[in-house]
Amino acid sequence: MKRLIAILLCVSLLLIPVATYADGSGNIDNGGGGMGSGTTDNIWHGDDGVRVTVVRTSDNKPVSTPVDLTNYNEQNVKYHFGKRSKLNYRNGTSLHGYIGSYTYIIPQETMPKIISDSGNANIAAIKKYFCSKWVVKKIATTIGTTYEKLTDGKYKLLLEPVAYFYFNGTKYAMTATEAAKYDTALSGGLRRKMVSLTHQQLPLSMFLEKADLGYPAYKGSKTKAQSDTMIINQLGLGIVKFSNDSSGDGGTDTATYRCNTDVVTSVILNSDSDIYPDKPAKVTFHILGNSYTLTDIVIPAGESQLVWVKWHTPSTPQKAAITVSTSKGYLTDDEITANIVNLEEKTPPDPTATDKNDSFKTTDVPSKIQCLANSWSVWSAKWIPNWQWHENWKWHKHKSWKSGGEWVDDGKWEDDGEWEYTDNTYRASLSADMSLMPDDKDPTAKGKKMKSGYGVKINLTTNVKSSVKSWTTGAQTAVTYFPEFSYNTYWRILDRITDGLSASFEFKTNKYSTYGRRVHFTPVWYPDGTYTAYTYLEDAWTPAGMLSANLSDYVTIKGNVYDDWHVGPQLVK
Numbered sequence: 001m002k003r004l005i006a007i008l009l010c011v012s013l014l015l016i017p018v019a020t021y022a023d024g025s026g027n028i029d030n031g032g033g034g035m036g037s038g039t040t041d042n043i044w045h046g047d048d049g050v051r052v053t054v055v056r057t058s059d060n061k062p063v064s065t066p067v068d069l070t071n072y073n074e075q076n077v078k079y080h081f082g083k084r085s086k087l088n089y090r091n092g093t094s095l096h097g098y099i100g101s102y103t104y105i106i107p108q109e110t111m112p113k114i115i116s117d118s119g120n121a122n123i124a125a126i127k128k129y130f131c132s133k134w135v136v137k138k139i140a141t142t143i144g145t146t147y148e149k150l151t152d153g154k155y156k157l158l159l160e161p162v163a164y165f166y167f168n169g170t171k172y173a174m175t176a177t178e179a180a181k182y183d184t185a186l187s188g189g190l191r192r193k194m195v196s197l198t199h200q201q202l203p204l205s206m207f208l209e210k211a212d213l214g215y216p217a218y219k220g221s222k223t224k225a226q227s228d229t230m231i232i233n234q235l236g237l238g239i240v241k242f243s244n245d246s247s248g249d250g251g252t253d254t255a256t257y258r259c260n261t262d263v264v265t266s267v268i269l270n271s272d273s274d275i276y277p278d279k280p281a282k283v284t285f286h287i288l289g290n291s292y293t294l295t296d297i298v299i300p301a302g303e304s305q306l307v308w309v310k311w312h313t314p315s316t317p318q319k320a321a322i323t324v325s326t327s328k329g330y331l332t333d334d335e336i337t338a339n340i341v342n343l344e345e346k347t348p349p350d351p352t353a354t355d356k357n358d359s360f361k362t363t364d365v366p367s368k369i370q371c372l373a374n375s376w377s378v379w380s381a382k383w384i385p386n387w388q389w390h391e392n393w394k395w396h397k398h399k400s401w402k403s404g405g406e407w408v409d410d411g412k413w414e415d416d417g418e419w420e421y422t423d424n425t426y427r428a429s430l431s432a433d434m435s436l437m438p439d440d441k442d443p444t445a446k447g448k449k450m451k452s453g454y455g456v457k458i459n460l461t462t463n464v465k466s467s468v469k470s471w472t473t474g475a476q477t478a479v480t481y482f483p484e485f486s487y488n489t490y491w492r493i494l495d496r497i498t499d500g501l502s503a504s505f506e507f508k509t510n511k512y513s514t515y516g517r518r519v520h521f522t523p524v525w526y527p528d529g530t531y532t533a534y535t536y537l538e539d540a541w542t543p544a545g546m547l548s549a550n551l552s553d554y555v556t557i558k559g560n561v562y563d564d565w566h567v568g569p570q571l572v573k
Contacts, residue, residue, distance in 0.1 A: 040166075040169075041166060041167075041168055041169040042166060042167055042168065042193040042194055043165065043166050044163065044164075044165035044166070044194070044197045045165070046115075047070065047072045047074065047163070047164035047165070048070065048072075048113070048114045048115040048161065048162065048163055048164065048205075049068055049069055049070030049071070049072070049074075049104065049111070049114065049161075049162040049164070049173075050068070050069050050070075050111065050114055050130075050159050050160065050161060050162060051066045051067070051068050051069075051083075051085065051159070051160040051161075051162050051175055052066065052067050052068075052069060052139055052157055052158070052159060053066040053067075053085040053087070053157070053158040053160075054139075054143055054145075054150065054155050054156075054157060054158075055087065055155065055156050055157070055158050055213065056154065056155055057153070057154055057155060057156055057241070058154070059368055059369050060087065060213050060214060060369050061087075061367070061368075061369050062085050062087050062088060062158070063155070064143040065083050065143070066083040066084065066085050066160075067083075067105060067139065067142050067143065068083070068103070068104040068105065068162055068173070069104070069105050069106075069107055069111060070104050070105075070106060070111075070162065070164070071106060071107075071110050071111055072106075072164065073106075074102060074104055074164055074171075074173065076171050077100075077102040077164060077171050077172070077173045078099060078100060078170050078171050078172075079097060079098070079099060079170050079171070079172045079173075080097075080098055080102045080172065080173040080174065081095055081096060081097055081098065081174060081178045081182075082096060082098055083103075084178075085158055085160065086158065086160055086175070086177045086236065086237055087158065087213065087369075089177055089178075089181065089232070090214070090371060091369065091370055091371055091372065092370070092371065092372030092373050092429075095178065095181045095182060095185065102173055104173075105142065107135070107138065108138075109129075109134065109135070111129060112125035112126050112128075112129050113125075114126065114161045114162075114205055114206075115161055115163055115197075115201050115202055115205045116201065116205070126206075126238075130157065130159060130238075130240050131240055133147075136150060136151060136157075136240075139157065150242075151242045152242070153242050155242070156212075156239055156240060156241040156242065157239065157240040157241075158213065158237060158238075158239060159206060159237065159238040159239065159240065160175040160176065160177065160206070160236055160237055160238075161175065161176060161202055161203075161205040161206050161236060162174065162175050163176075163179070163197055163198070163201075163202045165194065165197060165198075167190065167193065167194060168193075174198075175202075175236060176198075176202045176203035176205075176206075176231050176235055176236025176237075177231065177232055177236055177237075179198040179199070179202060179203075179231070180198075180199075180203070180228040180229075180231035180232050180236075181228070181232065183198065183199070183228050184228050184375075184425065191225075191228075195225050196225070199225040199226050199227075199228075199231065200224065200225040200226065202236065203226055203230075203231040203235035203236045204222055204223075204226070204235060205236075206235075206236060206237055206238040207234060207235050207236070207237065207238070208234075208237065208238070208239065212239050212241075213237075213239065214545070215233070215234060215237060216233075216234060216268070216332060216333070217332075218234045218235060218332075219270070219332045220234070220268070220270045220304050220332070221270070221272065221302050224302035225302070226303075227303055227304070227305075227377060227423055228377070228423070228425075229305070229306075229375065229376055229377040229423070229425065230268075230303075230304055232375070233268075233306075233376075233544065234268075254336070254337045254339060255322075255336055255337070255338050255339065256338075256339045256340075256341060257313045257338055257339070257340050257341070258313065258340070258341060258342070258343050258476075258477060258539060259313055259314065259315050259316065259317060259340055259341065259342045259343070260312070260313060260314070260315045261312070261313050261476050261477070261539055262310065262311075262312050262313075262473040262476065262539075262541065263310070263311060263312075263313055263473070263539075263541050264308050264309070264310050264311075264471070264472070264473070264541040264542060264543055265285065265287075265308060265309055265311065265322060265336065265338070266306045266307065266308035266543050266544070266545075267283075267306070267307060267308075267324050267331050267332055267333045267334075267336070268304050268305070268306055268307070268331065268332040268333075269281065269283060269297065269299065269304060269305060269306075269307045269326060269329050269330075269331055270299075270303075270304040270329055270330050270331070270332065271299040271300075271301065271302075271303065271304070271328065271329035271330075272301060272302060272329075273301045274299075274300055274301045274419065275297065275298050275299045275300075275328050275329060276298060276381065276419055277296070277298050277381050277383075277419065279328075280295065280296045280297050280298055280328075281297040281298070281299070281326055281327050281328035281329055282294065282295050282297065282326065282327040282328075283297060283307045283324065283325070283326045283327075283331075284324070284325050284326075285309040285311075285322060285323075285324050286322065286323045286324070286325075287309070287311055287320060287322050287338075288314065288320050290311075292309040292311065294307050294308075294309070297328075297379075298379050298380065298381045298419075298421070299329060299379050299421075300379065300381075300419075300421040303379065303421075303423075304329075305376075305377060305378055305379050306376050306377075306378075306543050306544065307326075308471075308543040310470075310471065310473070310541075313338075313340050314340060316340075316342075317340055317341050317342045318340050319337055319338065319339055319340070320337070320338040320340060321335065321336075321337060321338075322335070322336040322337070322338055323335055323336075324336070343477065343479070343493060345491065345492060345493040346489065346490045346491050347490065347492065348482065348485070348490040348492070348520065349490070350512045351453075351512075351521045351522075351523050351524065353453075353524060355523055355524060355525055356525050357484070357523070357525050358525075360484070360525070360526075360527070362483060362529075363483070363486045363487060365483075365487065365532055365534050365552050366481070366487050366534055366550075367550050368536050368548070368550060369548075370548045370549050370550050371430075371545065371546065371547050371548055372429060372430050372431075372547060372549060373427065373428065373429040373430070373547070374427070374428050374429075374542045374543075374544035374545055374547060375425055375426065375427045375428075375544060376425075376426055376542070376543050376544040377423045377424060377425045377426065378423075378424050378426065379421055379422070379423060379424070380421070380422050380424055381419040381420060381421045381422070382419070382420055382422075383417055383418075383419055383420075384417045384418055384419070384420045385415050385417040386415065386416045386417040386418070387413050387414070387415055387416070387417075388413070388414060388415075388416045389411055389412075389413055389414075390411045390412060390413075390414050391409050391411040392409065392410045392411040392412070393407050393408070393409050393410070393411075394407070394408055394410050395407055395408075396408045426466075426467035426468060426471070426543075427466070427467055428464060428465065428466040428467065428471075428472045428540075428542040428544075428547065429464070429465050429466075429547070430462065430463075430464050430475060430537075430540050430547035430548070430549055431462070431463050431465075432460065432461065432462040432463070432475065432537050432549050432551055433460070433461050433462075433551075434458065434459075434460050434533075434535055434551035434552065434553045435458065435459045435460075435553055436448075436456055436457075436458055436532075436533050436553035436554060436555055437456065437457055437458075437459075437555065438450040438454060438455075438456060438457075438555060439454060439455035439456060439457050439517055439519045440457070440517075441454075441455070441515055441517060442454040442455065443564065444563075444564055448554070448555045448556055449555070449556045449558055450522075450555055450556070450557065450558075451557070451558065451559040451560050451561055451563055451564065452522050452523065452524050452525070452526040452531075452557050452559070452560040452561065453521070453522060453523070453524035453560050453561030453562075454521070454522060454561060455510070455513065455517060455519030455520060455521045455522070456519060456520055456521075456522060456531070456533070456555055457506070457507065457517070457518060457519050458480060458494065458505070458506060458507050458520070458533065458535070458553075459504070459505075459506060460478055460494060460504060460505035460506070460535060460537070460551065461502075461504050462474065462475040462502065462503050462504065462505075462537060462540070463501065463502050464501040464502075464540050464547065465501075466501070466542070469501060471542065471543055472501070472540070472541060472542045472543075473501075473539070473540060473541045474499065474500050474501040474502065474503040474540060475503050475537050475538070475539060475540040475547070475549075476496065476503065476538075476539035476540070477493075477537070477538050477539040478493070478494040478496075478505045478535050478536070478537045478538075479491050479492070479493055479494070479535065479536050480492050480494060480507075480520070480533055480534065480535045481533070481534045481535075481536075482520065482533055482534075483526075483531060483532055483533070484522070484523050484526060487534055492507060492508065492520060493508070494506060494507060494508070494535070495507065495508045495518070506518050507519060507520055520533070522555075522557065524560050524561055524562070525560075526557055526560075527557070528557050528558050528559070529556070529557060530554045530555075530556060530557075531554060531555050531556070531557050532552050532553070532554040533552065533553065533554070534550070534551070534552045535550075535551040535552070536548065536549075536550060536551075537549045537550075537551055
């Protein structure tokens, strides 16, 4: 019913003649709840706005500098975190504070209220505003493109609510994700003073109805303060996409894994009431005939956490139905379709001495979406004792007594303590280094300089650092692409030489190599200059998702293999 109502709302917006629509549809929902009171140094006066980032649909990569829109004069903002989107932070960008020089735009047409201090803002008005043609035109002009290009289906808009408020007497500007990250850095210092705004109204003012950009549809509480991890992973974002974009329609029930790989599958467990250590929750994953049960899960009322299973995919491609059940609370997803695919190499052809490519032009080295670090949290609880005497007065008869008896307190000491919950944050990060060098069999190579036609070798070293090693995997897949094929058409899957959290990779043995070398042969026609190979490293799994990295390195081409040959008469002594 809720989805039907949301669909009807979007349809009804098209019938309102106030604005012309850009074939845009809003993947936005919201919640809220009442605001608490503040102090002079820690207070929100209602100033809000939206950060807008253009995202390419093919790889979910931000392609514009974010723009902040607000109805208010925010010249007195003293502290902010620059112009970074939720995707930038997910991809490994660290939180960095700036003093002054905050830039923003006040739109000609007043924006609807984004963050309400008395409950839910008008989500229909928000959708209408950001799906309208004149707003999208303004955004296109601001970022330096055309309306037609922005709405051709290749791009979508990422929206993030922004709050402007005083914290410790200084005025801040921050998105929900920045607030959560800043609170983590302050060990909860922001939440203690501004919880109603930074951890409730701000993050719940926008969240997804359907999964997109790698973020799930939010199904948790819409009226309670949220944890930093929940905000970072699920809240404080909305999406406007255009007619030709079909992404984000699959929901959260599909996951893609590669064959014969260690992976981690996660869902979110929510609870409206306390789950205690003496009566913990159990979550069971059912995968390909096997059951994996997590025990001793505790969660305070109104909170949530990731629950996950680490498992190994089969060696053959297939679809696997994963079902998840819980003894307490409720799950964001209880059914997941695992699409297990085989990664196939498109081996480059055997280079020959007569190959030519007179029309070759170098292309930019690609950059796929990467994630270098993830964080997640797990609740724990300890009992805080509070011994109290509980009175129990009873009349004790004494026949020999003139009074007939006496009142006696038959009470006892009882522990009226309570469980104290702690949100424990864990992290995992991926670092890697790629070295491209001439093959050792190249007789004239010097350092990174070589002639075209000879082979190059690759060495990839990786390291995954994790708070709990058993919860993560090392990098398991690396694919290298080459400039002579415009980083397309052909590629090589690297051999994993060493396993584990510190894995290493090299080329497979080249079947065209006379000496059985682990090389890739550069084409003899490749022009002088830089020859850059690109590698996409992935399948380093954590409970909060997969880590991946873009890597590249180069050799310098000067001359070709024919320069090392001399044809002439043999000298006779």
